[in-house]
Amino acid sequence: MKTFKNKKFDGLCQPSGFQFACALSVCIAATAWFSPVRAETVDSELVLLVDIVQPELSQTNFTRLLNSYANSFTSSQMLNSIQSGATGKIAVSVMLFGGASMQVTGVPWMVIGNAAEALNFANLVRNVTRPTTFAFSDPGAALTAATKKFGTETGGASNGFESTVQIIEVATAGIPSASMATSTANSSANALASGVDLINAVALGTFSNSIDSFYTANVIGSTIPGVQATSTEAPLNGTLNNMMGGALTTTVQTGSAAAISAVPEPSSLLALLPTTLLLLKRRRH
Incomplete structure (x- = not known):
């Protein structure tokens, strides 16, 4: 707190202990008021990127796909995977x-991070409204938007969460045009360079083999040591639920393991203590 040096004001402006405490309280309150809200820490952030182009993905199959997501996130296997991370929670x-x-x-x-939150998410997923679009799907533009x-x-404004691992999971039944290969590959590379750690894909439906080839060559990628990105095929029938559940659970487990491995070892934390104590000691003098 500033004090005046002019002797004329010495008796008036030297704060008492009570006045100083009040002023300090006001400063602390003002700092809290103007400070930005702190982002919530989670193990990983996951974007489920869904291709909705018709007629490749009919309304019936779109509903089936969303139900498989909802069922996956409310399964005990998924919740166990989420809670196995360093913080025990993810953002989706x-x-x-x-x-x-x-x-x-x-x-x-x-x-x-718990069953109630998983159920809330699942209910919202089941009720997603599908926009109408008949244009050729553009996975490159979608990857750019998802990265942001x-x-x-990834260099953008805060989304309210901070995590160790950022993951994109693409699900598509649309065959991208071969002319999009280069731009899509560039978008994928830019996403990984910007901070996305893992891009996986699931190719759906009748043309899943061709879709899988395109996504393997131009979309999927990983920057996590020892982790390979995957592109898998899944039929749009009764087995979709189990296949999507297995793929998503594996993805979440990967994020949890990477989050744990990123936490400093106890010995590393202990090594920081002498430096921290030295800084505190200097600050007191």
């Missing part, structure tokens, strides 16, 4: 995409 969002200008948030960022959703970890 759903984005729907079609052509170059069609990227819509289906479910905004939500934290999942992670916020500070």
